[in-house]
Amino acid sequence: MTDDTRDHEGFWHRGKVTRRSVIGYGVSAGALGAAMLVPAPWQAAFGQAKPYKIGSLQPLSGAGAAGGKTALVGLQMAVDRINKAGGINGRPVEIVVADDESKPDVGRRKTEKLLVEDKVDAHVGGFLSNICLACMPVFEENKVVNMISVCLDTTLTTTKCNKYSFRVHDYAPSQAVAFAPELVKMGKKWHIAYADYSWGQSTKDAYADEIKKAGGEIVGTTGIPLGTADMTSFLSKISGNFDGLFGIFFGKDGVTIGNQAFDLGLTKKYKWAGDGAIAESTNLPALGSKIDGFIGINRYIPVLDPPFNTPSHKKFFDDAKARLSKIDSSNPDPDRYVQANYEAMNALKIGMEKSKFRGREDTDKLIGALEGLEMKEGDDFPQGDKTLRKEDHQAFLRQVIAEVRGGKYKVLKVIDKDKTVFPPACKFT
Amino acid sequence: MASVLTFFTEFPFELFVIQTLNGIVTGMILALIASGLTLIFGIMDVVNFAHGELFMLGAYMGVIVLSTTGSFWLALILATLIVALFGAAMQIVTLRPLVGRDPLTTILATFGVSLILQNYALWQFGPVARKINEPYTGHFNLFYLEYPWYRLVIAGLSAALIGGFWLFLKHGKFGIWIRATMQDRVMAQAMGIPVPLVHTAAFAIGAGMAAASGVLFGPLVGVNHTMGLDWVLKAFIVVVVGGMGNLGGSIAAAIFISLLESYAAIWVSPAQAVIVSFIVLIFTLLFRPTGLFVPTPK
Numbered sequence: 001m002t003d004d005t006r007d008h009e010g011f012w013h014r015g016k017v018t019r020r021s022v023i024g025y026g027v028s029a030g031a032l033g034a035a036m037l038v039p040a041p042w043q044a045a046f047g048q049a050k051p052y053k054i055g056s057l058q059p060l061s062g063a064g065a066a067g068g069k070t071a072l073v074g075l076q077m078a079v080d081r082i083n084k085a086g087g088i089n090g091r092p093v094e095i096v097v098a099d100d101e102s103k104p105d106v107g108r109r110k111t112e113k114l115l116v117e118d119k120v121d122a123h124v125g126g127f128l129s130n131i132c133l134a135c136m137p138v139f140e141e142n143k144v145v146n147m148i149s150v151c152l153d154t155t156l157t158t159t160k161c162n163k164y165s166f167r168v169h170d171y172a173p174s175q176a177v178a179f180a181p182e183l184v185k186m187g188k189k190w191h192i193a194y195a196d197y198s199w200g201q202s203t204k205d206a207y208a209d210e211i212k213k214a215g216g217e218i219v220g221t222t223g224i225p226l227g228t229a230d231m232t233s234f235l236s237k238i239s240g241n242f243d244g245l246f247g248i249f250f251g252k253d254g255v256t257i258g259n260q261a262f263d264l265g266l267t268k269k270y271k272w273a274g275d276g277a278i279a280e281s282t283n284l285p286a287l288g289s290k291i292d293g294f295i296g297i298n299r300y301i302p303v304l305d306p307p308f309n310t311p312s313h314k315k316f317f318d319d320a321k322a323r324l325s326k327i328d329s330s331n332p333d334p335d336r337y338v339q340a341n342y343e344a345m346n347a348l349k350i351g352m353e354k355s356k357f358r359g360r361e362d363t364d365k366l367i368g369a370l371e372g373l374e375m376k377e378g379d380d381f382p383q384g385d386k387t388l389r390k391e392d393h394q395a396f397l398r399q400v401i402a403e404v405r406g407g408k409y410k411v412l413k414v415i416d417k418d419k420t421v422f423p424p425a426c427k428f429t
Numbered sequence: 430m431a432s433v434l435t436f437f438t439e440f441p442f443e444l445f446v447i448q449t450l451n452g453i454v455t456g457m458i459l460a461l462i463a464s465g466l467t468l469i470f471g472i473m474d475v476v477n478f479a480h481g482e483l484f485m486l487g488a489y490m491g492v493i494v495l496s497t498t499g500s501f502w503l504a505l506i507l508a509t510l511i512v513a514l515f516g517a518a519m520q521i522v523t524l525r526p527l528v529g530r531d532p533l534t535t536i537l538a539t540f541g542v543s544l545i546l547q548n549y550a551l552w553q554f555g556p557v558a559r560k561i562n563e564p565y566t567g568h569f570n571l572f573y574l575e576y577p578w579y580r581l582v583i584a585g586l587s588a589a590l591i592g593g594f595w596l597f598l599k600h601g602k603f604g605i606w607i608r609a610t611m612q613d614r615v616m617a618q619a620m621g622i623p624v625p626l627v628h629t630a631a632f633a634i635g636a637g638m639a640a641a642s643g644v645l646f647g648p649l650v651g652v653n654h655t656m657g658l659d660w661v662l663k664a665f666i667v668v669v670v671g672g673m674g675n676l677g678g679s680i681a682a683a684i685f686i687s688l689l690e691s692y693a694a695i696w697v698s699p700a701q702a703v704i705v706s707f708i709v710l711i712f713t714l715l716f717r718p719t720g721l722f723v724p725t726p727k
Contacts, residue, residue, distance in 0.1 A: 061548060063655050066556035196700050224699045229650055229659035230458075232580070233451040233691040234699040237444065239573045255558050255651035263649070265568060265575025286558035286651030328555025 049087070051094040052352070054079070054345070055120035057111055057127075057135065062102030063227060064128050067251055067337050070282060071127055071150055072097065073323050074334075074341030077316075081379075082345070088352045096120055100131050107131035108138060115142040121359055122147065122352075122366070124344050127337070129153035129199035139164045143363050145351075145370070149344040150337050154202035157394040161426035164363070166370055166393040168344040168386065169336075170299050172203035173210075174420035175275070178399040179297040180210035182413065186271050186295070187243020189217045193235070193257065194248035196223030203248045203275065226253060231260050238266060247274030254278035255286045262290035276301065279404045281333040294404045300340075300383050301402050301409045302333035307384065316342065316382035339383050346380035347373060347388065385417060392426035441695060443572040448691035450571070454580045456687035457587035460680040461642040462660055463667040464591055465635030471611045471674025472631040474532060475524060478539040480639055480664065481657025482546035487512045487640025488652040489550060492559045501564040505644045509637045516636020520629050528628075543657075550654035561647035583645045590641060591680060594634070598676070607631055611674065666706050670713045672720020681722045685709075 056075055059068035079093050087093060096118050100107035107128075114120050115138060122145040126132040132151035139146040139162070146165040148156060154172050156165065183190065190211055194200040200223065208218045219242045224234050235257070238245065245266055249257050254277055261267050267290075276298025279291050301308070302317060320334035320342075347370070355362060355369035371393070375386040384398040399420055401413040462484060469477045490508035495501060523538045565582055568575040598604035609617040610627045618624045643656070650656060667686060671678030686706045693702040713721055 061544075061551075063658065065551055065655070066558070066653060069551070069556040222699065225703055227659050228699070228703070229646075229656070230455050233448055233455070233694045234702070236447045236451060236574060237694060252558060252651060252653050252655065255653075256649075259649055259651065263568075263575075263577040263580070268575070282557045283651075286560045286653075288560050288562070328557050330555065330557050330559070332555070332557045 049091045051092040052088060052122075052357075053094050053096055053118065053120045054348070055096050055098065055111075055114035055118060055123040056125035057098050057100050057107055057114065057123065057131070058125050059102040059127050059131070060097070060099040064102040064251065066282065067150070068099075068102075068127050069327055070324065070332075070335055071125070071337040071341045073320065073327065074338035074343075075124060075149070075345055077319055077323060077338070078342045078345035078349075082349055088349050089356065089358075093349075100128075102128060102131075104128075104131045104134035108134045111135040111138045115139070115144050119360075120144065121357070122348055124341065124348055125149050126151045129156070130197060132156055133160060133198060136160055136162055136165055144360060145348070145363055145366050147344040147348050149341045151199070152203065153198045154206060155198070157392045158425040161392055161428065163367060163393070163428040166347075166388060166395075168347045168375075168388060168395045169340045170397055170399065170420065171394060171422075172199075172206040173422040174394075174396055175297050175399060176203075176206040176210035177422050178415040178420045179273075179401065180207065180214040180216070182401055183211060183244065183246065183273060184214040184216040186273065188215070189219050189242035190244045190246050191220045191222070191238055191240075191242050191270075192218060192246045192248065193222045193224065193238065193261075195226055195250065195253050197226045199250075200226075200248050207246060207248070224249075224253070224257075228253070229256065231256055232264065235261055235264055235266060242270065244271035244273055247272075247278050250275070250277035250280070251283075254280065254283050258283070258287045258291045258294070267293065271295075276336070276400075276402070279409075280337075281335045284404070284407050285330060285332075289406070292405050295401065295412065296404070297399055297401050298336060299397055299399055300334075300336040301400055301411070302335070303402075303409050303411065305411055307398065307400070307411075307414050308382075310377065310382065312377065312379045313382040315379065343375075343381050343383060343386075347375060347386075350375070350380070387417065389424060391424035394424070394426075396420050444695050445692070447571060447574060447576075448695055449688065450576070450580075452688035452691035453684060454584045455691070456684035457584040457591075458642055458646055459660070459663060459667055459687055460683035461587040461590060461638055461645075463664040463671070463679040463683050464594065464676055465638035466664050467668045467671065467674055467676055467679040468607075468631055468638075469635040470668065471676070472607060473524070473535075473628050475535045475539065475632075476532075476665075477632075477635070478536060478661075479519070479543035479546060480539075480635070481659075481661030482543045482550075483512055483516060483636045483639035483657070484643040484646075484660060485550060485652075485654060485657040486515065486546060487643030488561065488647040488656060489554060489559070489643075490640065491561050491644035491647055492652050495561055501562070501644075504561070505641060508644045509641045512640030512643075513633040513637030517629050517633035519636070520632035524632070525625065525628070528625075547654050547657075554654065558651035558653040560651060561644065563648035579648065583649075586645060587642070590638065594638070595676070603627075603630065663706060666710045670709055670721050672723035675720055675723050678720050678722030682720075685721070 083092050098110035124147040126148045127150045129151045148167045157167050192204050194204040273295040276296035279294050279296050281302050320338050325331045351370040355365035357366045371390040373388040375381045377384045386395045386397040388395045396417045398417050399415040402409040402411050466480050487508045490511050491504040494504040494507045527534050563579040565578045567578045606622045606627050667683045671682030689705045690702050693705045
C-alpha cells in the first residue's frame with residue numbers, strides 16, 4: 001500500500017478532515033471535472049483529430065500593442081471561420097499566441113519558444129519590421145513556414161529573404177510603383193518625412209527611386225526616430241520651394257505627424273500625401289479634421305464603395321467590426337492589420353490543403369504549394385485577388401489611393417495588382 | 430576671420446528663433462512632468478517608474494471628462510484631481526508598506542504598477558487612439574511657419590502650474606512641511622510633522638502634475654496607452670541632470686536639454702539631435718554627478 005492510498009483512506013475513514021485537505025481535494029476534483037466537462041473548442045466538431053498548431057507572434061504589450069491587438073482579431077476571425085467550416089484537412093486549427101513586447105530580442109526568444117517548445121506546425125504573424133527581421137533566421141533554422149502578416153520592411157523579401165518566409169500582403173516598392181506616377185501628377189518636387197527605422201528607411205528609398213523614375217524630384221528627407229512625441233523641432237526645419245510633403249509613419253507616430261504637421265501649417269502650404277498607415281482607420285479619431293485632404297495609398301480601407309462593394313467584403317467588414325467593438329468601445333472600423341492577418345491565415349489554409357500538409361515533415365511540400373499561389377477575391381480574400389510570387393515569396397495585390405475628409409475615405413483611384421509588380425531581388429540559399 | 434563671417438552670413442536666424450520657441454515650449458512640458466518626478470524622489474527617495482502612466486492616465490481622464498462636459502478646462506482640473514487622488518491611493522497601497530526597505534523594492538513596485546496601468550488602459554480603452562480637442566485653434570505667422578497659439582498656452586500654463594507649486598512650497602503651511610521633510614525626514618517627524626501624510630500628499634501632487642501635463646499635451650499627439658513612455662525617459666534624464674530632488678534644477682535642466690535638442694536639430698539629423706540629452710546625462714554623471722544645477726557644496 002502506498003502512502004498515497006493511506007492518505008486517501010485517512011481522508012475518508014479517519015474522520016480527521018482538515019481545512020487544507022478539503023481545499024486540496026476540492027481543487028483537484030474541480031480541475032478534473034472542468035477538464036472533463038469543458039472540452040477544447042474544437043473537440044465537439046472534430047473528435048480526437050489532432051489540431052494543427054499555428055504560432056502567432058504579435059506585439060500585445062509595449063509600443064506596438066494597439067496594432068497587435070487588431071492584428072490578432074483578424075487571425076482569430078480566420079481560424080474561427082476555418083474551424084466552423086470543418087478545419088483544414090479535417091483537422092482543427094489551434095493558435096498559440098506569443099507576445100513579443102514590441103522588442104526584437106524578446107520577439108526572437110519567443111519565436112524560438114514557439115518553434116522548439118510549442119512545436120507549432122507553421123507561423124502567421126509578425127507586426128513590427130525590426131522584430132520580423134530579427135526572427136527570420138529562426139524560421140530558416142527550424143524549417144518552419146512563416147506567413148508574415150503585417151511587417152512591411154522591403155528587405156524581408158529582397159536581400160534578407162529566405163525560402164520559409166512568405167509575405168501575403170504588399171511591400172513598399174510595389175506601392176511606390178503604383179503611387180509615384182500619381183504623386184508626380186500632384187507635384188514634381190517632394191520632401192519625404194519618414195519613421196527612422198527599418199520599414200521607414202526602406203520605404204523612403206523605394207519612393208525616392210520611383211518618384212525620380214516618374215519624372216519627379218526629391219528635394220529633401222527628414223527621418224524622425226520612432227516614438228518621438230514632439231516632432232515640432234524637426235518639422236520646423238521643413239521649408240523651401242517644393243510641391244508636396246510625403247509622410248511614411250504608422251501607429252501613434254502617424255497621429256503625431258498628422259497633428260503636428262497641420263499645426264505648423266505644413267499640410268496647408270504643401271500637398272500632403274503618404275503611406276495609408278498614417279490615416280489608418282484606428283488613427284482617424286485621434287486625427288480629427290487635421291487629416292482632412294491627406295491622400296494615401298493602402299491595400300485596404302474600410303469602405304463599402306467600389307472596389308470593396310462585394311458581398312465577401314461586407315461579410316468580413318461586419319464580422320471584424322463586431323469583434324473590434326468588443327475590444328474597443330469606440331466601435332472602430334477594421335484596419336489593414338485585421339485584413340492582412342485574416343488573409344495570411346487563409347492563404348496558409350489553402351497551401352496546407354493543396355499540399356495535404358500533415359506536419360513539419362511536409363514543410364517542403366507546403367512551400368511548393370504556396371509558391372506562385374493565385375488567390376481569388378472571395379470570402380477567403382475579401383481585399384481582392386493576389387499572386388504570391390515564386391521567386392521571392394512576395395504577394396502582389398490591388399492598391400487603393402484615397403483621400404481623407406471629414407473622418408471618411410473617398411476612393412480616388414484603384415490600381416490593379418498587375419500594375420504594382422516590381423522585379424524580384426531575392427536569392428534563396 | 431573669413432570662416433566667422435561665413436558663419437554669421439549663413440546663420441539661419443529665422444530657424445534659430447523658431448527652435449528657441451520650440452525648445453522653451455517642449456522644455457516647459459518636460460519641466461511639469463519632471464517636477465512631479467523630482468518631488469516624489471526628493472521627499473521619499475522613490476524613483477517612480479509609473480510616472481509616465483500617471484501622465485497617460487491624466488490624458489485618458491481628460492478624454493472622458495471632455496466628452497462628458499465639453500469643457501477642456503474642466504477636463505484639465507478634474508483629470509488633475511482624479512489622478513492626484515489615485516496617486517494618493519497608490520502611495521498608500523504600494524509604497525507606504527515599503528518605507529524603510531531596500532530602494533530596489535520601490536523601483537520594482539512602481540515598475541509593476543506602470544505595467545498594470547499600461548495594460549489596464551489598453552484593455553479598458555482599446556487600441557484606438559483618442560483625441561483631446563485643444564481650446565484654441567488659432568495660429569500666428571512665424572517667418573515661414575504658421576505657429577499654433579496653443580503651444581504657447583501649454584508653455585504658459587505649465588509655467589503657471591510650476592510657479593503656483595513653487596509659491597505653495599515657499600509659503601503654504603503644507604509646503605513648508607514638504608520642504609522640511611525633504612531636508613530631514615527624522616527631524617521633521619521629531620518636530621511633529623505628520624511625515625506619512627506629507628509623503629502621501631507629495632505623491633498625490635506629483636501624480637496630479639503628471640496628469641495635468643497629459644491633458645495639456647494630449648491635443649498634440651492623440652491619447653494612447655503608451656504615450657507616457659515617450660516622455661518618462663527624458664524626464665528621468667532631466668531629474669538626474671537637474672540634481673535628484675532639486676525642483677529648480679529640474680526645471681532649468683528641462684529647458685536646457687530641450688533647447689539643446691532644438692538647436693542641434695538645425696545642424697544635425699533628428700536621430701542625432703535626440704542623442705544630445707544622453708550626452709548631457711553622461712557628462713553630468715562623469716563630471717558633476719550631483720547635478721548641473723545644484724550649487725557646489727562648500
